[in-house]
Amino acid sequence: MTSREKVVLVAGPVFVDSIFSGLPAMPELGKEVYGDHYLVTIGGCAITAIGLARLGISAEIATAIGGDLFGTFLEDRLAKEGVSDRGLVKIESEHTNATTAMVYAGDRAFVSYSGAELPESELIRRMSRTGELRDSFAGVSHLHLGLRLDPGLNSVLLAAREKKVTTSLVCGWDGVEYYGDKPELMGSILSNTDFFFCNQLEAETISKQASIDDAVAFFARYGCHPVITRGGEGAVTLDENGDLIKVPALQVDFLDATGAGDSFAAGFIAGHILGYELSKNLQLAAVCGSLSTTALGGTEGFPKTLSEALQHLGELRMEEQD
Numbered sequence: 001m002t003s004r005e006k007v008v009l010v011a012g013p014v015f016v017d018s019i020f021s022g023l024p025a026m027p028e029l030g031k032e033v034y035g036d037h038y039l040v041t042i043g044g045c046a047i048t049a050i051g052l053a054r055l056g057i058s059a060e061i062a063t064a065i066g067g068d069l070f071g072t073f074l075e076d077r078l079a080k081e082g083v084s085d086r087g088l089v090k091i092e093s094e095h096t097n098a099t100t101a102m103v104y105a106g107d108r109a110f111v112s113y114s115g116a117e118l119p120e121s122e123l124i125r126r127m128s129r130t131g132e133l134r135d136s137f138a139g140v141s142h143l144h145l146g147l148r149l150d151p152g153l154n155s156v157l158l159a160a161r162e163k164k165v166t167t168s169l170v171c172g173w174d175g176v177e178y179y180g181d182k183p184e185l186m187g188s189i190l191s192n193t194d195f196f197f198c199n200q201l202e203a204e205t206i207s208k209q210a211s212i213d214d215a216v217a218f219f220a221r222y223g224c225h226p227v228i229t230r231g232g233e234g235a236v237t238l239d240e241n242g243d244l245i246k247v248p249a250l251q252v253d254f255l256d257a258t259g260a261g262d263s264f265a266a267g268f269i270a271g272h273i274l275g276y277e278l279s280k281n282l283q284l285a286a287v288c289g290s291l292s293t294t295a296l297g298g299t300e301g302f303p304k305t306l307s308e309a310l311q312h313l314g315e316l317r318m319e320e321q322d
Helices: 047-055 069-080 121-126 133-137 153-162 173-179 183-191 198-209 212-220 260-274 277-291 307-312
Strands: 007-011 012-020 035-043 057-065 085-092 098-104 109-113 138-144 167-169 195-199 225-229 235-238 244-247 317-322
Touching: 007 085, 007 121, 007 225, 035 069, 035 109, 035 225, 047 057, 047 069, 047 260, 047 277, 057 069, 057 121, 057 183, 069 085, 085 121, 085 138, 121 133, 121 138, 121 153, 121 277, 133 138, 133 153, 133 277, 138 153, 138 260, 153 167, 153 183, 167 260, 173 183, 195 198, 195 260, 198 212, 198 225, 212 225, 225 277, 235 277, 244 277, 260 277, 277 307
Parallel strands: 007 057, 007 138, 012 098, 057 085, 138 167, 167 195, 195 225
Antiparallel strands: 012 035, 098 109, 225 235, 235 244, 244 317
16 A cells, blocks of 8 residues: 555644734734734644645545635635545534734744634544444544544544554643543553654643653553654654654744644654654654744645655754663
8 A cells, every 4th residue: 555545634623824923022902013924824733634745645634614714715725735625524603713823032922713613533423424433434544633622532542443543642732731630541542542742841741750751751651652842952752662762853944833743743644654764754753843934834834745855854863862
């Protein structure tokens, strides 16, 4: 089976992102400021799906949009990028999720609206022709979704495993807050997951460990494969022998970190589907995550092709640690 025949299903919320940068100051109440740069683009889990498609991987998305102009914008953009909308649900009575981001002094502030959303377990179940969750994975090789407040999350992971579909979870701070004080539930989810993506703060908070090395060991004890990002310092994971490996971030002209984690995940999952070694997966992820920060939004700076991304691998030197 070729990489184009191996389908990755990405499930979760999508957003229309309106991003301002080059602000002289953050706006105060009753006052207006103008930015030097502005972009309206696609956000949320669609960043990962689009990244996979650009890297030559067949990608499907399971998400919800509203019956509005923003929903049409997202549909058109996904089609243009070659992402299958087999799992897309349109809720005509709702508005599409939207976020306005203001980039200032190396950080960001957000105002968001939560509109058309369904739990990932429900989105995936709707893809089944029989109503059985396991039948939603026909033709799917890998499932990627977020660690969110979904009572059906473990059922989804178990159904995927039953169909021999590998899985990955990406963490967010809402997931940290919800699962952080539920160690048994968190442990069960990790035990049913192949890859777990999170940043260093999320990793150390969930694991209650003081160092990233100890956090990696904590997650690995549950049988999942942790992949932890460290911002400008790169990322860490384990190789096939269980040894810790680190990769630096690519040296780039930084502009905006929106979607960098989603872009990073796209690179790593693409490497997994292509059969690369874990060290090369990590390098490809670091390249994709780093390049995504060179432009506003999560997709504008992302490599247009796999060959473009691979050209940068030689700029990264792997570090191994016993």
